[in-house]
Amino acid sequence: MKKTIIIIGVILITIIAVATTYYVIREVDNNKMVGIYVSSEPAKKVYYIDETFDASGLLVYEYLNKGIGQVIPNDHLTFENFDSSVERESLRITIRYQTYTASFLISIVQREVIVPTITSISIEPGFIDTYSVGTRLVDVAMNLTLLITYSDETVIILSVNPAYVSGFDSTEAKEDLVLTITYYDENTGLQHQTHVTIQIID
Structure with a gap:
C-alpha cells in the first residue's frame, strides 16, 4: 500500500510595527x-x-x-x-x-526745627539825642527803640530796657557820649550790641 505524506509548510509572517513619534511644537507666548x-x-x-x-x-x-x-x-x-x-x-x-x-x-x-537767630540789632532813627546834665538813664532809655532783625527776616521792635545800656554818664556836659546797647539772645546764648551817640548839655 503506497502512503502519501503531505507536509504542510507553515510560513510565519512577522509583521513589525514601526511606532512613529509626533513632536508637537508649542509656540511660546512672548507677550506673557x-x-x-x-x-x-x-x-x-x-x-x-x-x-x-x-x-x-x-x-x-x-x-x-x-x-x-x-x-x-x-x-x-x-x-x-x-x-x-x-x-x-x-x-x-x-x-x-x-x-x-x-x-x-x-x-x-524727625522734622528739623529751625529756630531763627538774630542777625543784627539797631536803634530806630529819630530818637532824642540831646539831654541836660543830671538826666536819668531811664529817661534816656525810654526814648530809644530797639530793632531786632532775625535770620528769617522777622523784625521785632522793643523798648530799650535801662539794663541794656552801658556808658551812660550825665553828671557833666559831654558833646559826644557813646552809649552801648547790649541785647542777649536767649535762643543762642549770644550777645548783640549796637551803639548810639547823644550829647549832655548844661
Whole structure:
C-alpha cells in the first residue's frame, strides 16, 4: 500500500510595527507677563513724620517673556507697608501689580526745627539825642527803640530796657557820649550790641 505524506509548510509572517513619534511644537507666548520691572524709583526717598506717600518719579514696566513691556500707570499699582507715624532709618515699600511685586527703601525722619537767630540789632532813627546834665538813664532809655532783625527776616521792635545800656554818664556836659546797647539772645546764648551817640548839655 503506497502512503502519501503531505507536509504542510507553515510560513510565519512577522509583521513589525514601526511606532512613529509626533513632536508637537508649542509656540511660546512672548507677550506673557512674568513680573514687573522698576526702572526708576520715586524721587522722594526721605519723609518727615506724618507726611503722605509720594510716588512721583516712579516708573514701573511690565516684564514679559520677550523682555520689557509697557509702562504700568502708577494709579494701577498698590503700595504696601508705608507708615510715617514713627521715625524709621529704613522702611521697605512693596509695589504690587496683579500677582507681581517689587520693592524699594525709604526713610522716616524727625522734622528739623529751625529756630531763627538774630542777625543784627539797631536803634530806630529819630530818637532824642540831646539831654541836660543830671538826666536819668531811664529817661534816656525810654526814648530809644530797639530793632531786632532775625535770620528769617522777622523784625521785632522793643523798648530799650535801662539794663541794656552801658556808658551812660550825665553828671557833666559831654558833646559826644557813646552809649552801648547790649541785647542777649536767649535762643543762642549770644550777645548783640549796637551803639548810639547823644550829647549832655548844661
